[in-house]
Amino acid sequence: MATTLTPILTKFWDDPQSWTLETYEKNEGYQALKKALSMAPADLVQMTKDSGLRGRGGAGFPTGMKWGFLPPPDGGPRYLVVNADESEPGTCKDIPLMMAAPQFLIEGCVITSYAIGCNHAFIYLRGEVVHVYRRLLRAVEEAYAAGHLGKNIHGSGFDLDITVHAGAGAYICGEETALLDSLEGRRGQPRLKPPFPAVAGLYARPTVVNNVESIASVPPILLHGADWFSDMGTAKSQGFGIFSLSGHVKRPGQYEAPLGITLRELLDMAGGMRDPNHKLKFWTPGGSSTPLFTDEHLDTPLDFESVAAAGSMLGTRALQIFDDTTCVVRAVDRWTDFYKHESCGKCTPCREGTWWLKQILGRLEHGEGSEEDLDKLLDICDNILGRSFCALGDGATSPITSSIQYFREEYLAHLTNGGCPFDPRESSLFAKEKATA
Amino acid sequence: MSGDNFGLQTASGHLNVPVESKEPYPADVLAGLHEDAAQVVAKYPQKRSALLPLLHLVQSVDGYVTGRGIDFCAEVLDLTTAEVSGVATFYTQYKRHPNGEYTVGVCTNTLCAIMGGDQIWDEVSEHLGIGHDETTADGKITLERVECNAACDYAPVIMANWEFFDNQTPDSTKQLVDDLRAGKDVAPTRGAAKVCSFKQVSRVLAGFHDGLADEGVGAGPSSLEGLRVAKDRNWTAPGAKHAAPADGDAGTAGLAPGRSSSTDTPSNAADEQAGSKPAEGK
Numbered sequence: 114m115a116t117t118l119t120p121i122l123t124k125f126w127d128d129p130q131s132w133t134l135e136t137y138e139k140n141e142g143y144q145a146l147k148k149a150l151s152m153a154p155a156d157l158v159q160m161t162k163d164s165g166l167r168g169r170g171g172a173g174f175p176t177g178m179k180w181g182f183l184p185p186p187d188g189g190p191r192y193l194v195v196n197a198d199e200s201e202p203g204t205c206k207d208i209p210l211m212m213a214a215p216q217f218l219i220e221g222c223v224i225t226s227y228a229i230g231c232n233h234a235f236i237y238l239r240g241e242v243v244h245v246y247r248r249l250l251r252a253v254e255e256a257y258a259a260g261h262l263g264k265n266i267h268g269s270g271f272d273l274d275i276t277v278h279a280g281a282g283a284y285i286c287g288e289e290t291a292l293l294d295s296l297e298g299r300r301g302q303p304r305l306k307p308p309f310p311a312v313a314g315l316y317a318r319p320t321v322v323n324n325v326e327s328i329a330s331v332p333p334i335l336l337h338g339a340d341w342f343s344d345m346g347t348a349k350s351q352g353f354g355i356f357s358l359s360g361h362v363k364r365p366g367q368y369e370a371p372l373g374i375t376l377r378e379l380l381d382m383a384g385g386m387r388d389p390n391h392k393l394k395f396w397t398p399g400g401s402s403t404p405l406f407t408d409e410h411l412d413t414p415l416d417f418e419s420v421a422a423a424g425s426m427l428g429t430r431a432l433q434i435f436d437d438t439t440c441v442v443r444a445v446d447r448w449t450d451f452y453k454h455e456s457c458g459k460c461t462p463c464r465e466g467t468w469w470l471k472q473i474l475g476r477l478e479h480g481e482g483s484e485e486d487l488d489k490l491l492d493i494c495d496n497i498l499g500r501s502f503c504a505l506g507d508g509a510t511s512p513i514t515s516s517i518q519y520f521r522e523e524y525l526a527h528l529t530n531g532g533c534p535f536d537p538r539e540s541s542l543f544a545k546e547k548a549t550a
Numbered sequence: 551m552s553g554d555n556f557g558l559q560t561a562s563g564h565l566n567v568p569v570e571s572k573e574p575y576p577a578d579v580l581a582g583l584h585e586d587a588a589q590v591v592a593k594y595p596q597k598r599s600a601l602l603p604l605l606h607l608v609q610s611v612d613g614y615v616t617g618r619g620i621d622f623c624a625e626v627l628d629l630t631t632a633e634v635s636g637v638a639t640f641y642t643q644y645k646r647h648p649n650g651e652y653t654v655g656v657c658t659n660t661l662c663a664i665m666g667g668d669q670i671w672d673e674v675s676e677h678l679g680i681g682h683d684e685t686t687a688d689g690k691i692t693l694e695r696v697e698c699n700a701a702c703d704y705a706p707v708i709m710a711n712w713e714f715f716d717n718q719t720p721d722s723t724k725q726l727v728d729d730l731r732a733g734k735d736v737a738p739t740r741g742a743a744k745v746c747s748f749k750q751v752s753r754v755l756a757g758f759h760d761g762l763a764d765e766g767v768g769a770g771p772s773s774l775e776g777l778r779v780a781k782d783r784n785w786t787a788p789g790a791k792h793a794a795p796a797d798g799d800a801g802t803a804g805l806a807p808g809r810s811s812s813t814d815t816p817s818n819a820a821d822e823q824a825g826s827k828p829a830e831g832k
Contacts, residue, residue, distance in 0.1 A: 118780040119787040127777055131768030190595065199700045202659050208700040212740065213769040233595065240606070240643050241655075241699055243712040243751050244741040244766060251763035276593045279755045281602050281641035284697065298601030298627070300640040316596055341788060353787070356776075359702035360661055366703045366775025382779045401660065433661050433702065447660040451697055457640075541666035542706065543719050 116374040118382065119345065119353045121333050122326070123369045126213040132248050134255040137216035143261055145332035149224040150269040157228035161331065164339035165351030170196055170287075170324025171399060171428045173350075173417045180229050182311035183319045192320040193226050193234040194296065194310075195328055197249075198280055198287040200239055201400035202451060203431030206355040207325035209367060211238070211245045214329075215252035219275065221328035223261060224335060226273050229321055233274050237292050240279040249277045284455035288503045289322040291457065302459045303503040326355060346372035350416030350427070360396075360434040361387045361540070373419070376432060377411040391436035395519065399428015401448045402508025404515035405441075425515070438544075440535035441520045442527055445512045446474040452509035463506030466497040470513065477524060480532035487517055487524055572617040579611060580622075587626045590757055597627050601637055603756045605644050610753035614645040643755075645692075650685040651747050652730045655696035655709040656723070662698070665705040666719065671695060673720035678727060690731045692748075703772035704739070711751045713738035716770060740770045 125131055125140045134142070149157055162177030183191060195218065199207040211218060222234045238246055253275050256262045264272045278296060285291045286301040293315050295301035314320020330352065334342045343351040350372040356379055359365045363384030370379070376396065380386070386393060393408045398415060404425040406413070413423045420427045435444065453467040473490055476482040494510035501507060517524065526534050538544050575583065586607055591600045601623060608619030615638045624631045638644045656671045657663075663671075678686055678693060685692045701707045704716030708723055715726060716739040729736050735744040742762040746754075754760050780786070 117783070117785040118776055119785070120777050120780045121787045123773075123777050124787075126769040127774050128768065130764075132763070200698060202698040203661060203702050204698070205700045205702045209769060209773040213773060239700075240602075240641075240755050241696070241709065241712050242714075243754055244714070244738070244763075246754060247742070247759060247763035250757075250759040254759070277757075278599075279603065279606065279757070280643075281605065281755075282643035283641050295602065296599055297596070298598035298637065300637055344788065357703060358775075359705060360665065364772075364775050365705070366772035368776035368779070370776075383775065431702070435664065439664055444660045444664060447658070447663055451659055454697065537664070537668060540664050541669055542717075543666055543669075 116370060116378050118368055118370050120369050121353055122210060122214065122217055122329055122355065123367060126209075131213045132215055132252070134216055134252070134259060137214065137220075141336060142216055142332075143220055143259075145335040146220055146223055146261060147267070149227055149335055150267055150271065154228045154230060157224065157335070160335065160339050161228070164334045164342040165346075165349075166327065166330060166334060166342065167350065167417065168324055169326035169330065169354055169429075171201065171402075171426075173427060176323060176327050179311065179323065180225070180321055182309065183229055183321065184312060186230055190233065190316075190318050191229060191231045192315045192318060193222060193229060193231045193328075194289075194293065194315055194320055194322045195222060195234070195236040195325055196287060196289060196292055196322055197236050197238040197325045198292060199325070199429075200284045200287055201402060201429050201431060202448060203357070203359060203397055203400045203433040204429040205357045205359065205431065206367060206429065208242055208245055210325060210329060210355070212248055215248045216256070217329035217332060218249075218325055219252050219256045220261070221331040222275055223256075223266065223273055224331050225321070225323070225328055227269075227271050231321070232272050233276070235296060235315070236275065236277045237286070237296055238277060238279055239286070240281045246277065246279050253277055283457075284451075285457040285503075285505055288505065291503070292322065293320065300457070302457045305502075347414065347416045347418070349418050354430055356415065356430045356432060358383050358432050358434065361391070361393075361436040361439070362434050363387050372427075373414040373416040375412050375414055376406075376434075379415075379432065380411075380434075386434075386436055388436065391438055394435050394437045394439055395441055395444075395516070396435060397428075397431060397433045397512075398425050400431040400508075401433070401451070402426075402504070402511050403428040404511045405519065407519050425511075436540070438535065438540040440478075440533050440537070440540075441516050441523055442474070442478045443533060443535070443537065445516045446471075446478045448512045449474050449509065452505065456505060456509075460502035460506070462497045463501040463503075463509065466493050466501070466506065467509050469493055470509065474513070477527055478533055480527045480530055482528065484525060484528065487521065491517060571612075572621075575611075575618055575622070583607065583611065583622060584626070586756070586758070587622075591626070593757065598629065601627055601629070601634065602641070605634075605638055605641075606752045607756035609645065609649070610749045610756060613749055614648050648685070648689075649748050650692035651690050652711055652745065653692045653694060653709075653748055654723075654727055654730070655694040655699070655712075657697070657699055657701075657705070657707045657709070658695045659698040661702050662705045662707055667706040670706055670708070670718060670720050670723050674723045674727060677724045686731065688731060691727050703775075704770065710736065710738065710745050711748055712755075713741035713745050714770075715739055716772075738766070741766050 158180045166176045167173040286295045290304035291301040310320040356368045395405045417427045453471045456463045456467045458464045497506045498510045590603045591597045604623045620634045623634045708715040708718045743765045
């Protein structure tokens with residue numbers, strides 16, 4: 114096998130007290146901070162650029178370049194805001210990371226803040242995960258007590274406070290400018306860009322918004338070197354990332370690996386499909402907003418470029434895997450429900466478009482409607498994609514257009530069958546228990 | 551509770567809000583709220599940022615976002631009540647009518663739904679005799695269909711007061727709600743030793759740590775699958791190489807002790823343009 118797993122952020126999650134500062138410090142914790150405080154901030158930005166780290170929240174924008182966009186200091190505040198609003202369907206890496214090893218994120222925040230000249234950082238956590246919030250609050254308390262946060266950190270003269278902020282349930286707040294509005298105490302709706310957050314972000318001040326896993330990756334990169342990181346992965350998608358396998362696989366879970374690993378390799382590690390009699394039908398490479406893949410794509414390297422070349426996006430490496438017991442129309446109908454529910458209402462294509470998509474998909478799943486509805490769906494998608502205010506609308510079209518591309522016959526079968534040809538119980542985890550009960 | 555239409559919207563979009571939702575807070579409760587609110591506001595450079603936590607705080611006292619709670623937030627933050635209501639109605643965790651002691655959320659987003667969440671929903675909804683965002687007559691359980699809660703490797707997932715219940719079945723979920731209604735202590739799969747009440751959890755979400763962070767596991771079995779495979783096959787990350795800083799004189803350029811202002815300079819190359827590509831959060 115070509116690719117092997119690389120436990121770095123997941124390395125000590127099995128420690129019985131993995132979340133404590135003590136455990137973290139036993140595992141190289143806060144050694145990188147010591148090193149950072151002896152360096153020039155600009156060198157830290159350069160190191161992050163050299164490492165090739167690209168945003169782990171889905172878009173893949175180079176992290177160091179994002180830091181470098183901040184204008185020169187003008188004496189006023191500059192902010193780091195961590196996007197911990199993980200809620201893209203299928204995505205489940207940041208939440209376990211913050212639950213098991215929150216200090217990676219805290220140390221990453223201190224180093225990043227030092228690099229960009231920030232004295233007050235924020236972690237915006239979705240509100241629906243109370244125990245993760247407790248772990249973050251505790252991690253921040255421990256870091257203050259140890260002098261990793263607060264005034265004059267380790268005698269460097271650098272000050273940093275971290276506020277951990279809980280959201281209140283809104284997928285759109287994962288969009289970075291909606292997140293900033295929400296953090297300012299407003300409805301979470303995206304802002305017009307430009308100006309970008311680097312110029313006018315939180316409180317209209319220069320702001321860096323980064324994903325949890327991006328920031329958590331900074332301490333290991335600094336400790337082991339930009340080359341160590343960039344030697345992993347592929348030429349343009351460097352380093353490692355957490356791949357989240359879910360659905361019809363034998364052992365779903367978190368698999369930390371270099372970018373460029375394939376689903377075939379990951380499936381082998383995860384014990385294959387849950388039932389060898391049912392083959393892989395479709396999967397998402399990076400959450401529901403990334404166009405579906407099929408078994409044709411088992412050997413597509415999971416890096417930004419290869420996935421894009423194959424017509425999808427690497428996204429958040431949320432591999433939701435469905436076998437041939439699953440009705441693709443049902444799956445897409447439900448995702449569409451989600452986008453309709455979570456559309457913030459700011460722009461017309463997304464607000465109205467997702468509503469209509471849902472109406473049409475709902476009737477198709479129930480065997481009503483007509484073949485023309487498929488063209489209508491594609492037409493509406495065409496009016497949303499690239500015409501909505503933010504990526505939520507674009508994402509809503511991905512499962513629809515890709516499923517019609519690969520499974521048009523299955524849509525039509527709903528019409529000829531007068532309803533869904535699948536038994537939903539077949540695809541559930543407890544189908545067999547039920548049958549024998 | 552007043553009237554059958556309580557909490558429902560009229561055709562014109564107005565909420566039916568009970569009179570008691572507007573009754574002023576008793577003086578001691580109000581004093582406590584002000585004390586807590588001051589602590590929350592102090593965490594932010596601008597006080598409006600405290601609005602989301604303050605709405606959680608209102609729920610920790612009233613069990614939902616009351617009229618008097620909206621008045622309170624508006625007064626503390628110098629906002630209009632319309633501004634506060636506009637925010638409160640945007641987010642799904644803010645309840646517009648009295649919530650049960652436990653919110654039980656069944657994930658019915660695609661992956662969980664297909665793995666059995668739909669069946670769980672059907673059975674538990676029938677078992678309790680209530681639908682989405684409805685509460686049992688004893689005031690114990692508010693049932694919800696929830697969106698993806700970032701635990702897909704544990705599908706199907708149930709959230710009880712925002713604690714994780716992993717790998718659920720219809721029977722385990724019915725047992726869960728029965729135990730909660732019977733007042734038994736119920737332990738989440740990954741979380742505190744027992745599920746706290748809706749009001750208690752709302753207080754945590756307002757930013758008041760309840761000291762339970764050290765309870766529960768660090769990671770569940772699925773979170774550890776990759777690590778387990780790596781250990782079995784003796785795979786590790788590449789050995790730590792010595793970092794080679796480009797300038798070689800790291801250590802001389804750090805901030806001088808006592809200096810705390812920002813010191814970085816934009817260090818992008820000339821051809822790196824801001825705005826060349828919007829970096830979406832998703």
